[in-house]
Amino acid sequence: MTAKGPGALLEKVRARRPLVHHITNYVTVNDCANVTLAIGASPVMAHAVEELEDMVALAQAVVLNIGTADRMQLRSMFLAGARANQLGIPIVLDPVGAGATRFRTNASQQLLKELRIAVLKGNGGEISVLAGAGGKVIGVDSAGTGADPVNMVKEYAKHLGTTVALTGAEDIVSDGEKTLLVSNGHPLMGGFSGSGCMAASVIGTFVAVSSDRVEATAAALAAFGLAGERAAKTAASPFSLKHAIFDELCNLSPKDLEKGAKIRKA
Amino acid sequence: MTAKGPGALLEKVRARRPLVHHITNYVTVNDCANVTLAIGASPVMAHAVEELEDMVALAQAVVLNIGTADRMQLRSMFLAGARANQLGIPIVLDPVGAGATRFRTNASQQLLKELRIAVLKGNGGEISVLAGAGGKVIGVDSAGTGADPVNMVKEYAKHLGTTVALTGAEDIVSDGEKTLLVSNGHPLMGGFSGSGCMAASVIGTFVAVSSDRVEATAAALAAFGLAGERAAKTAASPFSLKHAIFDELCNLSPKDLEKGAKIRKA
Amino acid sequence: MTAKGPGALLEKVRARRPLVHHITNYVTVNDCANVTLAIGASPVMAHAVEELEDMVALAQAVVLNIGTADRMQLRSMFLAGARANQLGIPIVLDPVGAGATRFRTNASQQLLKELRIAVLKGNGGEISVLAGAGGKVIGVDSAGTGADPVNMVKEYAKHLGTTVALTGAEDIVSDGEKTLLVSNGHPLMGGFSGSGCMAASVIGTFVAVSSDRVEATAAALAAFGLAGERAAKTAASPFSLKHAIFDELCNLSPKDLEKGAKIRKA
Numbered sequence: 123m124t125a126k127g128p129g130a131l132l133e134k135v136r137a138r139r140p141l142v143h144h145i146t147n148y149v150t151v152n153d154c155a156n157v158t159l160a161i162g163a164s165p166v167m168a169h170a171v172e173e174l175e176d177m178v179a180l181a182q183a184v185v186l187n188i189g190t191a192d193r194m195q196l197r198s199m200f201l202a203g204a205r206a207n208q209l210g211i212p213i214v215l216d217p218v219g220a221g222a223t224r225f226r227t228n229a230s231q232q233l234l235k236e237l238r239i240a241v242l243k244g245n246g247g248e249i250s251v252l253a254g255a256g257g258k259v260i261g262v263d264s265a266g267t268g269a270d271p272v273n274m275v276k277e278y279a280k281h282l283g284t285t286v287a288l289t290g291a292e293d294i295v296s297d298g299e300k301t302l303l304v305s306n307g308h309p310l311m312g313g314f315s316g317s318g319c320m321a322a323s324v325i326g327t328f329v330a331v332s333s334d335r336v337e338a339t340a341a342a343l344a345a346f347g348l349a350g351e352r353a354a355k356t357a358a359s360p361f362s363l364k365h366a367i368f369d370e371l372c373n374l375s376p377k378d379l380e381k382g383a384k385i386r387k388a
Numbered sequence: 389m390t391a392k393g394p395g396a397l398l399e400k401v402r403a404r405r406p407l408v409h410h411i412t413n414y415v416t417v418n419d420c421a422n423v424t425l426a427i428g429a430s431p432v433m434a435h436a437v438e439e440l441e442d443m444v445a446l447a448q449a450v451v452l453n454i455g456t457a458d459r460m461q462l463r464s465m466f467l468a469g470a471r472a473n474q475l476g477i478p479i480v481l482d483p484v485g486a487g488a489t490r491f492r493t494n495a496s497q498q499l500l501k502e503l504r505i506a507v508l509k510g511n512g513g514e515i516s517v518l519a520g521a522g523g524k525v526i527g528v529d530s531a532g533t534g535a536d537p538v539n540m541v542k543e544y545a546k547h548l549g550t551t552v553a554l555t556g557a558e559d560i561v562s563d564g565e566k567t568l569l570v571s572n573g574h575p576l577m578g579g580f581s582g583s584g585c586m587a588a589s590v591i592g593t594f595v596a597v598s599s600d601r602v603e604a605t606a607a608a609l610a611a612f613g614l615a616g617e618r619a620a621k622t623a624a625s626p627f628s629l630k631h632a633i634f635d636e637l638c639n640l641s642p643k644d645l646e647k648g649a650k651i652r653k654a
Numbered sequence: 655m656t657a658k659g660p661g662a663l664l665e666k667v668r669a670r671r672p673l674v675h676h677i678t679n680y681v682t683v684n685d686c687a688n689v690t691l692a693i694g695a696s697p698v699m700a701h702a703v704e705e706l707e708d709m710v711a712l713a714q715a716v717v718l719n720i721g722t723a724d725r726m727q728l729r730s731m732f733l734a735g736a737r738a739n740q741l742g743i744p745i746v747l748d749p750v751g752a753g754a755t756r757f758r759t760n761a762s763q764q765l766l767k768e769l770r771i772a773v774l775k776g777n778g779g780e781i782s783v784l785a786g787a788g789g790k791v792i793g794v795d796s797a798g799t800g801a802d803p804v805n806m807v808k809e810y811a812k813h814l815g816t817t818v819a820l821t822g823a824e825d826i827v828s829d830g831e832k833t834l835l836v837s838n839g840h841p842l843m844g845g846f847s848g849s850g851c852m853a854a855s856v857i858g859t860f861v862a863v864s865s866d867r868v869e870a871t872a873a874a875l876a877a878f879g880l881a882g883e884r885a886a887k888t889a890a891s892p893f894s895l896k897h898a899i900f901d902e903l904c905n906l907s908p909k910d911l912e913k914g915a916k917i918r919k920a
Binding site (some may be wrong): 413414415416418419455456457458459485488489490491492526527528529579580581582624625626627628631 | 692699
Binding site (some may be wrong): 148159160164173180368372373 | 682722793894
C-alpha cells in the first residue's frame, strides 16, 4: 500500500474523522449523512446564513448539491463557498440536474465561476452539458454524454482549473493533467435514488484528507463502488443493495480497498 | 391481458419510463423518489419558481403533496400546476392532512379550484372532509370516513369532474361514471410512514401512460398493494415490510400484476 | 409493574396513541416519523405559520429540533411553542449542534428562555455548553462533556426549572430534585445518523401520556435503548441495526420494557 494509495487515504479518513459540511437536497440528505458516517467521517447539514461562517470553519470539506436548490439555498451555497475558499477548505460540487433546466445549468455555471471548486462531480449528461460538449439530462438522469468523454473531461478540467469527475459504468477523473479511470461499481447502483449524491459525499470525505484531488476522488469512487460490488453479493435488488452498501462501507478495510480498487490511468 | 389491463399499463410504465415531477413533503420525499424508481419510472423533485416551467415541460406527470406545505411551496404548486394544465400533463393531488387544519383544507380546496386535477387521492378522512361528507383527520391520519363512502366518492368525483381515489382496506376509485374497488394491500402497510405518499407517486407513474384515469389509478393501487402483499410473505413488521416493498415493486412483472390485481366494479 | 413503571407508560402510549407534532430537521425527519409510529404513537410534521395554532391544538406533545433550523423555522418554533404553552402541551427541545455555532447556541438559549420547555434533551457536548459547564460540539457530535456530568445536569435542571436529559453511554435525566440514570443502549447506536433525534421523538410520545417528566423521559430512553440492544442481537453493523430498531420498538411489549429497563437513581 503506497502512501498515496486508496487504502492509505481511507486510513486517514478513519483516523481524522473529518467534518463534512453539506448544503444539499432534501431528497437524499439522509443517505448523504449516513454514507459520510459509514466511511468513517462526520456529516453536518447547515444552511442558515447566520451560522455558515462558523460551521464552515469547523469543517474539513464542503459538499454543495443543487438537487432541490432554490434562490435562498443558492445564496447559502455562495456564502458557505466563499468562506471555504477563504479558509482553504475544499469544495465538492454536485450539479444535480444541470442541463435539465436553465436554472440548474446557470446555477452550476455561476457556482463554478464565483467559487474555487476542488471537485466537480456529475453524471455524463450533466458534465457534458456544462462542458458545452452536447449531452442531455432529463430530470436528474443522464440521457446522453458527449462524444469521447475521457478527452472531454480532461479538456473541461483544464479549462476550469478544477478536478472533474464524470460518473458512469467507468468513472472518469481528471484535473487536465492526470486522468484516472475507476471501474468499480455494480449496475444495480443506478436503480435507487441517491447513488450520485452519496458518491459526492464520499468524495468530500477523501478530499478532506488529501490535497491530491484526482487521487482522492478516484479512491472515493473506488471505495463507494467496491462497497456496491460487495453488497451485490447478498442483495439482488436495488433497494436491499442500497441498505447493504452502508454496512459494507462501514466494514470496508483499507486493505480491502487497496486490493479491490480498480483504478487505472487513462 | 387486455390492452387496458393493469399488466399492460405496468408494461407501458416500464417501456416509457415517464418522468414524474414531484412537489412534496420533506418527510417521505425519499420514499416517493424510490417508489417511483422501483415501479420503473423516473422521479424528479423541484420547487424553485425559476425552473418550474422548464421542469414541468419535461415531465409526463406532476404529483402535488401538501404534507409539509407552506405558503411558498403552495405558490410553487400553483405555478407548476398551471404549466401542467397548459401542456396537458396530468396532475395527482395528495391533500395530506386536509381536515386536520383549516390551512390544509383551504389549500386543497384552492388547488382543486384553480387547477385541473387528474386524480385526487386521499385517505377516508381527507376525502370525506373535502367532499363535505363528514369525516375526521387527526394530524395526517384518517379518524373517520363519511357514511356510504363508495357513493360519496362517486358523487364527489362527479361534482369535481376529477377522478377521486379514497384509499383504505378497500380503495375506491371513481370519476363519477365508472367506479372501481381495489382490495390489494396488507394491514402492515398502515404501520410505517409514507404509504399514502408512495401510493400517490405510483398513481403518477400510471396516469403518465394512460388517459383512462380510473383504470390507471386502480392499476397503480393494485400494483402497490400487491407489492405489499408479497413483501408481507417475508417481512413480519411494518418497517421491514416497507423496505421489502421497494424490491417487490421492482420485481413485479406485468404478468404478476395482471394475475394478482384484485379490481372489481362497484 | 408499578402504575408509574416504564412498562405502564408504554402501555399508555399504545392505548392513547398520542399525536406528536414535530418541527424538525430535514435530515432525520423520516426516522422521527417512523420511530414515533413504531413506539405506537402518531407523528405529524408541520411548520406553516398559518396552521401552527390549529395543529398544536390537536397534539399531545410538541418536539422542537434545531438540526437544520434557520430564522424562518425558528419563528415557527416560537409560535408553536407559545401555543403549546398556552394549552399546557409538553414541549421536548433537542438543541442539535448547540455549541458548534453561536447561532445554534443562541437559538437554544432563546427557546429555553421564551418557552416553558418540558424536557431538554441533548448529547454531552450540547448540554454542557448550554449549562455553561465547558464541553465541546463539532458539527452535531459531542466532543467533550463538562466534569461531573450528573451533578451538572442536576444543577442545570434546577436552574432552568426543566427536566434535562443528557444522552450518552449512560443517560442522565434530572429535574433538579429527582435524578435517574439509564444504561440501556448499544454502542452501534452512535454509528448511524439520527439516533439522538429519534430519542427525542420517543421522549415526546412518553411525556404526552405522563406529567412525571423524569420518569417518562427515563422510560422513553430505556425503551429506545432496549430496542437497540435487541436489534444488536441480529444486526452487526450500525445501518442494519437502525433498520432493526424500528421493528424492535414495534414489537417491544410493556412487559419486555418493564423487565429490560435499566433505570436507577443517581
